[in-house]
Amino acid sequence: MxxxxxxxxxxxxxxxxxxxxxAPLTDTQLRVRALESLLVDKGLVDxxxxxxxxxxxxxxxxxRNGARVVAKAWVDPAFKQRLLSxxxxxxxxxxxxxxxxxxxxxxxxxxxxxxxxxxTLCSCYPWPVLGLPPVWYKSAPYRxxxxxxxxGVLREFxxxxxxxxxxxxxxxxxELRYLVLPERPPGTxxxxxxxxxxxxxxxxxxxxxxxxxxxx
Amino acid sequence: xxxxxxxxxxxxxxPIVAERDEPVFxxxxxxxxxxxxxxxxxxxxxxxxxxxxxxxxxxxxEYLRASYYERWLYRTExxxxxxxxxxxxELASGRADGKPPAVRALPPEQVQTALxxxxxxxxxxxxxxxxxxxxxxVRARNFHPTHHTRLPRYARGKIGVVDRDxxxxxxxxxxxxxxxxxxxxxYAVRFEGRELWGPDAGxxxxxxxxxxxxxxxPAEMHS
Numbered sequence: 001m002x003x004x005x006x007x008x009x010x011x012x013x014x015x016x017x018x019x020x021x022x023a024p025l026t027d028t029q030l031r032v033r034a035l036e037s038l039l040v041d042k043g044l045v046d047x048x049x050x051x052x053x054x055x056x057x058x059x060x061x062x063x064r065n066g067a068r069v070v071a072k073a074w075v076d077p078a079f080k081q082r083l084l085s086x087x088x089x090x091x092x093x094x095x096x097x098x099x100x101x102x103x104x105x106x107x108x109x110x111x112x113x114x115x116x117x118x119x120t121l122c123s124c125y126p127w128p129v130l131g132l133p134p135v136w137y138k139s140a141p142y143r144x145x146x147x148x149x150x151x152g153v154l155r156e157f158x159x160x161x162x163x164x165x166x167x168x169x170x171x172x173x174x175e176l177r178y179l180v181l182p183e184r185p186p187g188t189x190x191x192x193x194x195x196x197x198x199x200x201x202x203x204x205x206x207x208x209x210x211x212x213x214x215x216x
Numbered sequence: 217x218x219x220x221x222x223x224x225x226x227x228x229x230x231p232i233v234a235e236r237d238e239p240v241f242x243x244x245x246x247x248x249x250x251x252x253x254x255x256x257x258x259x260x261x262x263x264x265x266x267x268x269x270x271x272x273x274x275x276x277x278e279y280l281r282a283s284y285y286e287r288w289l290y291r292t293e294x295x296x297x298x299x300x301x302x303x304x305x306e307l308a309s310g311r312a313d314g315k316p317p318a319v320r321a322l323p324p325e326q327v328q329t330a331l332x333x334x335x336x337x338x339x340x341x342x343x344x345x346x347x348x349x350x351x352x353x354v355r356a357r358n359f360h361p362t363h364h365t366r367l368p369r370y371a372r373g374k375i376g377v378v379d380r381d382x383x384x385x386x387x388x389x390x391x392x393x394x395x396x397x398x399x400x401x402x403y404a405v406r407f408e409g410r411e412l413w414g415p416d417a418g419x420x421x422x423x424x425x426x427x428x429x430x431x432x433x434p435a436e437m438h439s
Contacts (some may be wrong), residue, residue, distance in 0.1 A: 029245045031289065043320065049323035054250065056331060062240070077282050077392075097332055099254075102338065105382075121368060122438055123273070135283075139232065144224065147224045147370065148370075173368060173425050175337035
């Protein structure tokens with residue numbers, strides 16, 4: 001493709017990679033390249049399938065999907081009811097199905113209950129609606145602290161929770177995947193579903209942020 | 217197993233560092249590892265619980281030092297060799313031994329179908345009658361198996377209330393070793409913060425944990 005041969009044909013972000021402009025490759029880079037080339041030689045992976053997998057999670061599946069689910073729930077009470085009673089099927093109505101989201105549960109945040117999601121044992125995360133998890137979600141600090149000090153964690157994310165509000169932490173220890181339905185912010189009455197979707201952030205759907213209105 | 221992966225409630229892991237406008241991947245090799253892991257997973261020589269158990273068996277110091285995709289790389293290399301898809305010699309040398317592969321690669325045109333499969337760990341609800349129902353008081357068993365389990369240590373021996381029955385799923389413990397699909401009801405169980413962490417926990421904090429029949433007993437048994 002690029003004329004540099006197989007090794008380089010798939011590296012589409014050279015500028016982030018050490019080892020591209022004359023610098024030596026790291027051990028991990030070398031290990032990954034060697035493994036891929038071995039698997040391709042053996043006929044165990046097809047490089048085009050790998051490119052397709054990467055493209056899916058880099059450009060197609062991400063938190064914009066979840067934002068559409070949330071915005072629809074805010075404007076369509078019947079959808080919201082279905083979303084809370086049979087989350088998997090309601091989310092599937094928008095086409096978001098499959099790997100790491102086969103069995104979904106949506107948790108509604110209210111003025112009295114704040115939900116947040118963690119996976120203390122690994123990094124389980126609802127891929128079809130949020131994409132791949134951010135580094136902090138997969139990190140030891142978040143995984144260790146979310147269950148023992150949820151209000152402290154929320155404060156670090158800039159979220160103050162009143163003493164009268166219950167905090168529910170959901171530890172994704174099995175194959176259920178959780179999506180938080182955040183509260184609709186004030187000042188958004190006239191907004192369309194598409195406009196609302198632009199306000200909804202990944203962190204709000206994990207439950208470590210609130211959704212801010214159009215004027216912050 | 218009582219591994220370092222079971223982190224709930226630990227102290228000393230440092231501050232949570234959230235990166236603004238974080239990219240999906242930080243390095244080109246991370247993309248390749250994600251894709252290789254998924255594509256080799258689709259060869260069906262191991263299941264997700266075997267994959268998790270493999271990562272859990274990383275030496276603890278290495279586990280803590282490794283990034284998410286470094287752990288994935290470790291898991292993939294190890295499972296490929298353990299399941300006989302690669303020899304240790306091939307992995308070390310990077311050269312194929314010329315023998316034909318036991319399975320064929322996932323073709324690119326089947327990627328989307330494979331990713332959009334809607335059934336993973338769920339089993340038919342008729343396969344097992346539930347032991348508990350919403351509202352039941354339960355105690356998480358105090359066991360410490362050396363094999364894979366999804367009952368986190370911080371909940372063991374603690375009393376909670378069944379919030380809901382999610383239905384029948386594959387029990388991860390057996391699945392991670394033999395691959396046998398043991399049907400088990402999976403429940404969201406609510407534990408009060410003070411039950412888990414003592415009087416310093418917030419009075420309005422609760423943790424919901426997804427737990428299987430085999431992880432639970434009626435709370436009255438020891439009271």
